[in-house]
Amino acid sequence: xxINFVSNTASKTxxxxxxxxxxxxxxAALFTQCKIYSFKDVSIDYTKYKTVKISFIENKARFVNPxxxxxxxxxxxxKILNQTRLTRTNNDDAHYQxxxxxxDYNVTTSGVSSQQSATNRLTISVHIYLKxxxxxxxxxxxxxxxxxxxxxKSIEQAYNSMKDEIIKNLTDEIFNKCFSGx
Numbered sequence: 001x002x003i004n005f006v007s008n009t010a011s012k013t014x015x016x017x018x019x020x021x022x023x024x025x026x027x028a029a030l031f032t033q034c035k036i037y038s039f040k041d042v043s044i045d046y047t048k049y050k051t052v053k054i055s056f057i058e059n060k061a062r063f064v065n066p067x068x069x070x071x072x073x074x075x076x077x078x079k080i081l082n083q084t085r086l087t088r089t090n091n092d093d094a095h096y097q098x099x100x101x102x103x104d105y106n107v108t109t110s111g112v113s114s115q116q117s118a119t120n121r122l123t124i125s126v127h128i129y130l131k132x133x134x135x136x137x138x139x140x141x142x143x144x145x146x147x148x149x150x151x152x153k154s155i156e157q158a159y160n161s162m163k164d165e166i167i168k169n170l171t172d173e174i175f176n177k178c179f180s181g182x
């Protein structure tokens with residue numbers, strides 16, 4: 001078997017080895033049929049799950065950043081509504097119910113240069129409850145992310161310069177744990 005491909009820019013004909021062609025077809029078939037590996041970001045059975053209730057993520061950390069809770073809650077709501085077909089509701093019978101709280105907002109030294117602190121790390125931890133009404137199941141998990149910043153900056157300056165990255169990373173991790181099985 002000989003397969004010929006003709007280039008638009010040249011009249012040359014290139015040959016594709018039949019073995020390579022078969023291998024490409026097999027990989028294509030495997031990745032489109034396989035249930036383990038999927039190119040989908042979300043694994044929700046929309047025949048069973050239609051609604052989600054997203055509660056305010058409270059800040060119970062020792063140090064409270066007043067911007068963090070509302071920003072994280074809002075971004076999580078946006079991500080769920082934009083990347084799933086779930087309908088947001090405030091009803092207590094929602095198929096998925098997500099709640100949680102910030103458990104830690106802490107700064108530590110993460111790098112030292114010439115006997116002085118050169119890099120600090122802001123660590124934020126969140127505890128999440130995911131209640132699945134359909135299966136009568138509740139999952140709990142913690143996520144914790146560290147964000148390095150220049151030690152010459154205050155914690156407020158560091159947060160303000162990194163807040164988009166912080167909120168995005170925390171939101172992505174919560175979303176993936178809830179809906180992607182990561």
